[in-house]
Amino acid sequence: MSVYLYRWGKFAFRRKWIVLPVWLVLFMLLGGLGAQLKEPMSNDFSMPELPSARANEILDKHFPGASEAFKFEAVTGTYVIQAPEGQKLTDKKNVDEINALITKIGELGIVAKDKPIANPVTEAQEMGCLVDKPDLSKCTSAPLNVLNTTEPNTVATLNVPFTIAKFNDITAENREAAYQVAQAARDNGLTVELSGSIAMEQEQPSGKSELIGMAVALVVMMIAFGAIVASFVPIVTAIIGLGAATSLIFVGTSIIEVPSFTTFLASMIGIALSIDYALFIVSRYKSELAVQDSPEEAAGVALGTAGSAVVFAGLTVIIALGGLSMVGVEFMTFMGLGGAIAAAFAVLTAITLMPALIGAIGKYLFKPKLPLVAKHDTADDTNVSNGTRFARLIAKAPALTLGLSVIVLGLLAAPAAGLQLGLPGDDSLPTTSTVRKAYDVRTEGFGEGSNGVLMVVVDLADVAPGQREPAVNALREKLEGYSGMAYVTEPQLSKDGAGAMLNAVPERGPNNQDTKDLVSEARDAESALAEQFPGMAYGITGTTAIYADVDHVLLSKIVPYLALVAGAAFVLLILVFRSILVPLTAALGFLLSMAATFGATVLIFQEGALGLISDPHPLVSFLPIMLIGLVFGLAMDYQVFLVTRMREEFVHGKSPKEAMISGYHHGARVVASAAIIMISVFGSFILESDPTAKTFGFALAAGVLLDAFIVRMILIPSLLVLMGKWAWWIPAWLDRILPDIDVEGTKLRELQRKPDAVVLDKDPAPVG
CATH class of the missing domain: 3.30.70.600 (Ribosomal protein S10)
Structure with a gap:
């Protein structure tokens, strides 16, 4: 593989004015198709064969049409009404206001005319519930809180039959009309909030998170490269890669229903991976400039070595995300495929567009230099960097650094024992939304359980x-x-x-x-x-039963999914490292970082520790599986980028300890920079209003932080020193049957030493 990428890297560098226009046409074509064919996304989290589906079958049998309200695509709407402080809804003035509200609602074009809406006060009266001691057996189903012992008759619910067929058919105008119809009642003193799917907005990334992530990434890359121009190149590839991936997802919405959270996931993955992969290749290009005969040759070698690592690192992410389809849950399949598409475009832009951009910018790539940073260049083997100092510290006391890293991860993992899961419901929405206000008013009037009947x-x-x-x-x-x-x-x-x-x-x-x-x-x-x-x-x-069923299904899928992804990635890493113990320790280290990530997320979002969030809530049900898939793929990225350089040094004759230190010297800054970029991109999604995006952003940022800086940069190097040559051991029979993918570029070096190959790869001399 390294030879093919080496040749392509030289071609793209040399024929940049062919490669760049091709990418521009592809980008514009996908963007145009995405804009024209984009359809509304779905909030359907349904699953086949849930136990709650049995109730729907009985409903359809004896109460035809009643099960429609429990389908995820159903359009529902409930107005929750509260009397002014010190008053009751049974007061004549408030009864008249509710009647006026019902009249206005009935005039909306999206409300069914054949199903009359009853005043909840009148309905409660007809049920015989407006007495001093209402009959519990009859009045539990009253739409007025007659059974409230502290403030009875102050809160009511008004269920409205909407004619809109599916959730995806709701327009912003429909939503606004359904909410604003109650404005007159609000102006006259009533509190009227709206719950149900009619009031649910389809959240899309605001764009602020991506901009913040890119801004931090730019600063980090300036430090990593010691120059300004080079820092913008990965940003360009990230914009193009993410734009192409998102456009392709939008094209897909014209064919099938795609979950709305897919774009959040694709944005997180696309930006972070595109920048990271470009960062690795540009960093290697900078190193090769010092030892190769020409910039073209340096571009070829950089793509042949770092590019090979990018391909296999990207494959681990794609396997982890694509493996979500094996879980058997439709919405997770689409979300995983959306992330996999973003990862695939991140790889494509890194190995095809990147060398062409480098060739186009030419000698200006690493200018102007930042003096304070540039003088600590890790491309210089004689320079003693902070990475070198830290690696030597690990080499002196590997058992101590190993023990400390395990203790830290273990302490952070402890809160994970109290993990609680749930689907994002009304209670997890921002307190400023009408749906959340309706939830709180209903809780105040009817009790918390009334929201989950x-x-x-x-x-x-x-x-x-x-x-x-x-x-x-x-x-x-x-x-x-x-x-x-x-x-x-x-x-x-x-x-x-x-x-x-x-x-x-x-x-x-x-x-x-x-x-x-x-x-x-x-x-x-x-x-x-x-x-x-x-x-x-x-x-x-009902909502509660469906939530419980979804939790059970997703939790039951975690172990088989983890086994599938870990097994596939283990085989892939054996091919990359030609070792048994290195892939094994990589997987075990991941389990530690994953447990610590869950613990930290539970501590912040579920238990509300440190006061970072005002409204603690259970973690979203599909977070464990999605987090496992994403963080596993990213963890293996850092394993590949850092440890392949250590293997490269070992293969070229250095001792295991020296190879670890030398590989750390070359790879620590770029891996640390990549991790900081990932953390900033993921962490910036905490600023989104969507609670699921907040939780995912924090969990992914925490996962990268713990895995990159503790597991990959402390725990794994400590183990490599302790294992010595055994770290790179592989049975002879297995070594013979495994294909040699040559990530460390041995065949590439041999090709460079052949004068024929060099001559053939150059442009023909001009004639005449």
């Missing part, structure tokens, strides 16, 4: 008619007896009498682990009730 649907078709009512009552009594259950509403029978529906309201919210445990307990009781009432079956759905 369990819908229990009973199939009584095979139960004797005389036993149907006792069966439903027994189920209700069983559910009410569970710890953590607030109350269960009176059963609603279907028209055919063979089905029933109950709402079980837990004490805690939908993302609370106690509530999710309650779902499992309620489902486990089915077999016992079926023995008592033969033929009885029931299912549980």
Whole structure:
């Protein structure tokens, strides 16, 4: 591979005015197609064969059309109304305001005309609930908080039937109209907030995070290169690579529904990898300029060595992200593929566009120089850099540095034992959004559990008619007896009498682990009730049940996914390093950094430590698998970039300890710079308003910080010194059957020594 990349690097450097226009045409073509074909993205986190789907089947059987509200693409809307302080919604003035609001809502073109909307106060009155001591069995389902012991009759809910078919069909105008229709009621003293999918905005990257990440990257590269012009080259490749990848994803939205978070992920991966890969190649080019005969030759060697490492580092990221399709969860498959596309374009721009840009800029690449930085150039083997000093320190006491790094990672990993997961719900949205305000008002009026009602649907078709009512009552009594259950509403029978529906309201919210445990307990009781009432079956759905099901599915996929990705990457690293122990220690080090990353994320976002966030919440359910895939790929990047240089020095005759120090000298600054760039790019997403983007940004930044600076730059070098020559051992039989991919460029050096090859690679001399 190194030979092919070497030849391409020289060609692209020499024929830059062919390569650059080709990339420009490709970029403009993809950008134009993406802009023309882009369709709205989906917020569908549904999964096939969830236990909650059983309830939908029973609903469709006995309550036709009722299951539509529980589909992720369904358009729902609920106005949550609160009386002015010191007043009640039952006051005549407020009843009139609600009637006026209902009239205005009915006039909206997106509201169904055939389904009249009832005033929640009137409805509660008709149910007989507006008395001093309302009947608990009848009034639990009232849309007015009549059962509130401190401030009854102050909060109400108003469910509105919208005619919009799918979530993706909601326009900004629809959302604005649905919210603004209640402005008159607000002006007259009522608090009216809107929840449901009609009020959910599709968050897209604001662009601020990318700009901040690139700004930090620019400063870091100025320090890494000791020059200004060279610092802009990776930024250019990052913009082009990310733009092309994002445009391709937008083209895909015209064919299939793509999850909205895909663009966040692609932005994170695309910017960070594009800059990092370009950084590695430009750094190697700078080193080769000092020893090669010409800039063209230096570009060829840089691409043949660092470019080979980029290809295999990129493959580990693509394997990790592409492997998400093996999890069997559709939205994660698309998110993983989106990230893999961004990683692929990062590799492509680094090995095809980069040498052409270097050739176009020519002698101005490393000008003007920054004197204070340039004099500490790691390309000079005689220069004793800070990296060299630190490597010598590790070499003197490898057991001590190994032990300290393990202790630090272990302490950070401890909070991970309390990990809680949940899907991003209303409670995780910014406190300024109307959906979050509606959640808080509903919690204040009806209790936290009202935001995560369990819908229990009973199939009584095979139960004797005389036993149907006792069966439903027994189920209700069983559910009410569970710890953590607030109350269960009176059963609603279907028209055919063979089905029933109950709402079980837990004490805690939908993302609370106690509530999710309650779902499992309620489902486990089915077999016992079926023995008592033969033929009885029931299912549980609703936000809480779906969240619990998704958590269970995703957690069950972590181990097989990790095994798949680690196994594939292990084989790939054996090819790169031609060693058994180096890939093994790389994987074990990753497990430590991963555990520490989870611990740090739990500490900050779930437990609210250090006061960095005002609203602690469970981590998003798909974060563990996504984080494993992303950080594993990036961790192997640093392993490849740092340790391949150490192997290169070992292959060329240095002792294991000297090879580690020399490889550290050449690679530490560039790996540290790459890690800082990654951290700044990922960390900048904490500034986004979307809570999922915040959590992902922090977790990825923490993962890179811990893995790059503790595992790859302390733990692994310590192990290499302790293992000595055994680090590079490989069974002879395995060495014979493995293809020689030559990442360290041995064949490339042989090619350079052949005069014929050099002559053939040059332009023909002019004739005449």
